[in-house]
Amino acid sequence: MDEVSKKKEYLIDRNGKKYEVVIGLEVHAQVLSESKLFSTSPTKFGAEANTQVSLVDAAFPGMLPVINEFCIKQAIKTGIGLNAKINNKSIFDRKNYFYADLPQGYQISQYKDPIVGEGSVVLDLTSGSKTVGIERLHLEQDAGKSIHDIDPKNTLVDLNRSGVALMEIVSKPDLRSPEEVNAYVKKLRSIMRYLGTCDGNMQEGSLRADVNVSVRKQGEDKYGTRCEIKNVNSIKFMQMAIVHEANRQVDILEEGGKIDQETRLFDTKKNETRSMRSKEDAHDYRYFPDPDLLPLEFDNAYVEKIRKEIPELPDEKKSRFIEKFNLSSYEANILVSDLDTSKYFEEVIKNSDVKNSANWITGELFALLNDKNLEITESPISAKNLSNLINLIKDGTISGKIAKTVFELMSDGDKNPIDVVREKGLEQESNPKELEKLIEKVISENQDKVKEYKSGKEKLFGFFVGQAMKVSGGKANPQLVNEILKKKLK
Amino acid sequence: MSDIINLNLFELVSNIKDKKVSSNEVTNAYIERSKKSKHLNSYNEETFDDALKKSKEFDSKPNFSKKLPGVPIAVKDLFCTKNVKTTASSKILNNFIPTYESTVTQNLWNEGAILLGKLNCDEFAMGSSNETSYFGNVVSPIDKNLVPGGSSGGSASALAAKLTPTTIGTDTGGSIRQPASFTGTVGLKPTYGSCSRYGIVAFASSLDQAGPMTKNVKDSALMLEVMSSFDNKDSTSIDFKRPSYSKDLSIDIKGKKIGIPKEYRVDGMSEEIEKLWEDGKNYLKNCGAEILDISLPHTKFALPTYYIVAPAEASSNLARYDGVKYGFRTEGKNLIDMYEKTRSEGFGEEVKRRIMIGTYVLSSGYYDAYYLKAQKVRRLIKNDFNDAFQIVDAILTPSTPSSAFKIGEKLNDPVSMYLNDIFTVPVNLAGLPGISIPAGLDRKGYPLGLQIIGKPFDEQNILNIAYSMEDKINFKFDAKDWWMK
Numbered sequence: 001m002d003e004v005s006k007k008k009e010y011l012i013d014r015n016g017k018k019y020e021v022v023i024g025l026e027v028h029a030q031v032l033s034e035s036k037l038f039s040t041s042p043t044k045f046g047a048e049a050n051t052q053v054s055l056v057d058a059a060f061p062g063m064l065p066v067i068n069e070f071c072i073k074q075a076i077k078t079g080i081g082l083n084a085k086i087n088n089k090s091i092f093d094r095k096n097y098f099y100a101d102l103p104q105g106y107q108i109s110q111y112k113d114p115i116v117g118e119g120s121v122v123l124d125l126t127s128g129s130k131t132v133g134i135e136r137l138h139l140e141q142d143a144g145k146s147i148h149d150i151d152p153k154n155t156l157v158d159l160n161r162s163g164v165a166l167m168e169i170v171s172k173p174d175l176r177s178p179e180e181v182n183a184y185v186k187k188l189r190s191i192m193r194y195l196g197t198c199d200g201n202m203q204e205g206s207l208r209a210d211v212n213v214s215v216r217k218q219g220e221d222k223y224g225t226r227c228e229i230k231n232v233n234s235i236k237f238m239q240m241a242i243v244h245e246a247n248r249q250v251d252i253l254e255e256g257g258k259i260d261q262e263t264r265l266f267d268t269k270k271n272e273t274r275s276m277r278s279k280e281d282a283h284d285y286r287y288f289p290d291p292d293l294l295p296l297e298f299d300n301a302y303v304e305k306i307r308k309e310i311p312e313l314p315d316e317k318k319s320r321f322i323e324k325f326n327l328s329s330y331e332a333n334i335l336v337s338d339l340d341t342s343k344y345f346e347e348v349i350k351n352s353d354v355k356n357s358a359n360w361i362t363g364e365l366f367a368l369l370n371d372k373n374l375e376i377t378e379s380p381i382s383a384k385n386l387s388n389l390i391n392l393i394k395d396g397t398i399s400g401k402i403a404k405t406v407f408e409l410m411s412d413g414d415k416n417p418i419d420v421v422r423e424k425g426l427e428q429e430s431n432p433k434e435l436e437k438l439i440e441k442v443i444s445e446n447q448d449k450v451k452e453y454k455s456g457k458e459k460l461f462g463f464f465v466g467q468a469m470k471v472s473g474g475k476a477n478p479q480l481v482n483e484i485l486k487k488k489l490k
Numbered sequence: 491m492s493d494i495i496n497l498n499l500f501e502l503v504s505n506i507k508d509k510k511v512s513s514n515e516v517t518n519a520y521i522e523r524s525k526k527s528k529h530l531n532s533y534n535e536e537t538f539d540d541a542l543k544k545s546k547e548f549d550s551k552p553n554f555s556k557k558l559p560g561v562p563i564a565v566k567d568l569f570c571t572k573n574v575k576t577t578a579s580s581k582i583l584n585n586f587i588p589t590y591e592s593t594v595t596q597n598l599w600n601e602g603a604i605l606l607g608k609l610n611c612d613e614f615a616m617g618s619s620n621e622t623s624y625f626g627n628v629v630s631p632i633d634k635n636l637v638p639g640g641s642s643g644g645s646a647s648a649l650a651a652k653l654t655p656t657t658i659g660t661d662t663g664g665s666i667r668q669p670a671s672f673t674g675t676v677g678l679k680p681t682y683g684s685c686s687r688y689g690i691v692a693f694a695s696s697l698d699q700a701g702p703m704t705k706n707v708k709d710s711a712l713m714l715e716v717m718s719s720f721d722n723k724d725s726t727s728i729d730f731k732r733p734s735y736s737k738d739l740s741i742d743i744k745g746k747k748i749g750i751p752k753e754y755r756v757d758g759m760s761e762e763i764e765k766l767w768e769d770g771k772n773y774l775k776n777c778g779a780e781i782l783d784i785s786l787p788h789t790k791f792a793l794p795t796y797y798i799v800a801p802a803e804a805s806s807n808l809a810r811y812d813g814v815k816y817g818f819r820t821e822g823k824n825l826i827d828m829y830e831k832t833r834s835e836g837f838g839e840e841v842k843r844r845i846m847i848g849t850y851v852l853s854s855g856y857y858d859a860y861y862l863k864a865q866k867v868r869r870l871i872k873n874d875f876n877d878a879f880q881i882v883d884a885i886l887t888p889s890t891p892s893s894a895f896k897i898g899e900k901l902n903d904p905v906s907m908y909l910n911d912i913f914t915v916p917v918n919l920a921g922l923p924g925i926s927i928p929a930g931l932d933r934k935g936y937p938l939g940l941q942i943i944g945k946p947f948d949e950q951n952i953l954n955i956a957y958s959m960e961d962k963i964n965f966k967f968d969a970k971d972w973w974m975k
């Protein structure tokens with residue numbers, strides 16, 4: 001597994017024994033699509049209950065599913081983004097079970113023959129990179145939503161989500177720590193956002209995961225018995241659930257017990273997992289090919305056509321940023337992990353210096369966004385104005401220090417920094433005559449320090465610079481101040 | 491015109507077009523007769539008032555360019571009809587009123603037809619005698635003790651009793667052809683994918699197919715022409731050029747090669763059926779066709795295969811009737827209790843039997859031995875037909891192993907009931923078109939049918955063969971209206 005083996009491993013230490021944690025994820029990603037997988041109903045989030053439901057979604061008698069080709073294309077795109085094998089023939093199966101929010105009494109899913117086969121994803125970890133295997137990606141319908149807390153006696157059902165297309169992306173059991181899970185989910189999300197195949201919005205449930213966890217003693221080849229934690233809807237909860245579940249399993253093993261294969265639920269309030277059903281109680285879903293749908297078949301030309309629509313993906317973009325702009329791997333990672341950030345960055349560098357742009361975005365801008373809890377698409381400072389600001393520093397109109405003041409002022413309504421500087425009179429003082437006057441004043445007022453300096457206390461140079469800057473109200477061109485001071489103090 | 495009801499569909503249409511009779515007169519005649527025929531229990535739902543209104547509307551603004559101008563038609567209660575109760579003859583849907591129309595019935599209305607009512611059938615089309623209906627059994631106009639066959643028993647009974655000039659049914663394993671055979675009428679099951687399944691209450695999705703039931707072959711050709719259409723709301727609908735079946739109908743079948751499958755000569759087949767089949771061959775020879783012996787070696791596996799595939803699909807298709815969204819519900823202590831009570835009370839015995847069989851054959855541990863094996867055998871049965879059609883143009887068989895049986899005779903013997911479908915089921919498994927035409931009477935005086943099976947999408951050919959045979963057979967049966975009050 002690449003370079004990771006030589007890095008610090010995530011192990012659970014118990015009574016001097018070290019346990020390795022093995023994790024596999026089944027990520028459910030909602031396909032970004034105007035309409036559902038087998039009907040023409042809209043998929044908009046947050047609509048009034050049961051207003052986005054067709055006769056097909058509500059499983060009325062005689063209603064039939066018809067494949068939404070757009071969702072197929074989205075799944076193929078995602079498969080390509082995961083470097084995966086695209087299957088020219090796949091089959092939709094019925095997964096039969098009864099539940100109030102499952103109107104058909106079965107979910108249409110892909111069981112034996114998924115649309116996408118094996119692939120891989122590269123994770124960028126602080127310790128280096130790691131490749132995680134993808135087992136498969138298949139398409140399936142989402143169920144509706146049972147709401148238990150509106151009516152005291154009854155459960156209410158909202159079918160808006162019923163029939164919405166999901167991609168289930170199954171990883172191989174290649175993940176070894178909560179940190180890797182974090183990187184994996186973020187990478188998947190990043191790839192799908194680049195592709196426009198899933199918005200990755202975890203608050204709205206567009207991305208959720210079933211987490212498979214097992215433990216084994218360090219150095220063992222055989223996997224331990226795994227437990228599946230169902231339907232975890234944030235990365236933080238996934239990490240908490242894994243830590244809890246792995247420790248629970250280690251405790252059992254240390255007490256001489258045996259892990260039961262079972263499905264568990266994560267209680268976010270109590271921070272613990274608890275048993276939902278054992279293997280023996282597992283549903284018999286009676287999968288069989290849906291006779292209402294023909295096998296899904298397309299030729300290579302169809303896939304190749306879609307491949308041509310694939311945009312530059314995070315890994316390629318990162319390489320390009322490193323090669324073309326000479327950015328560090330770390331900087332490039334930060335800038336490409338989110339498509340909108342990379343777009344913003346590329347917009348800024350159209351007119352500005354790359355290194356400064358990267359620094360300003362990852363520094364001041366990220367701090368501002370973080371502070372105001374905003375996405376980069378909602379940034380109070382446009383790429384164009386940030387670029388203007390960077391150029392004002394570059395051409396010497398303002399100093400880097402003043403720029404931070406200007407940046408703050410700009411954030412109030414995306415002001416053009418040129419106007420801000422002019423209005424507030426913040427232009428840098430670069431007139432040598434004015435600066436000489438100013439410096440002479442500083443020298444004459446600090447004769448004792450001048451003596452000390454000349455007698456060898458060279459550290460005091462900074463003091464004079466500081467004084468000069470202070471007297472100028474921060475506007476003096478620091479470079480010129482340096483030069484003039486050096487001359488005057490000789 | 492007192493003999494309106496004796497006209498076949500084609501004659502009726504030309505009489506309307508020639509303004510010899512109005513839509514309202516025709517509609518009235520069928521309604522009057524239907525009202526006097528309650529004893530047969532053919533109807534689940536009558537839409538007489540609405541039909542009369544519509545017929546008047548048609549007469550006030552007649553469009554004679556339509557193929558079914560102002561023709562009243564009662565349809566099997568498996569087709570969803572907008573704003574008209576649709577029950578599939580099940581308690582679980584006994585209050586269900588669709589807000590939508592099935593494609594096939596819409597096609598009828600688009601060509602000027604008028605809905606007369608919804609016809610009884612076996613519950614969810616599961617049965618061969620129309621005795622599994624929640625609304626009671628249907629009586630055959632042939633004889634007061636006889637079943638009309640099933641599942642389209644109400645359709646067959648209403649057609650044979652002249653309560654509707656033509657009708658439509660659905661055929662999953664013989665549900666059009668067997669009742670047609672039992673009642674001396676013509677029933678056609680088209681190629682799978684010819685008629686849209688959209689809006690038809692599903693029984694077994696990979697087998698279900700709608701088709702016409704008519705007084706004669708030419709009427710079937712006309713009805714198929716109207717019913718069949720490519721429909722993008724049904725993913726299994728097939729886009730092929732649909733001929734003008736009635737216009738292209740011809741009795742010229744000279745040189746056609748007709749296969750006689752030896753495996754259809756089943757144990758215990760009566761001499762009457764043997765003779766009927768023999769007569770059929772002779773009629774064909776007289777029409778200039780060539781008779782060839784063929785083999786369909788996997789025929790004996792067709793029935794067991796069907797009774798795995800059909801219940802498997804049905805068990806899943808009927809899962810939606812859970813009391814949550816529409817239809818019948820019995821309240822329960824909790825969700826599971828509600829499900830159990832609703833489905834226990836809402837479904838009849840035969841439906842429950844098939845749900846259980848279907849659930850069993852799909853269960854883990856049994857799936858490979860039953861469902862998967864059945865799918866493989868289904869492929870072999872299909873291959874048998876493909877091989878045969880390398881040699882012959884069509885296949886001639888009896889429609890059923892016997893004439894109609896008595897009401898109650900097989901109700902408690904499901905296997906004997908299932909055996910009734912032995913000649914029709916292979917056609918559904920292979921997705922082929924098949925037509926049953928009346929070919930004679932047994933010694934009790936009950937009708938018997940012959941079946942012609944064709945290549946996929948070769949309906950025109952089997953219609954032509956049936957048309958030429960019909961001409962030679964000259965079948966006549968008069969039920970003498972014994973049930974009328």
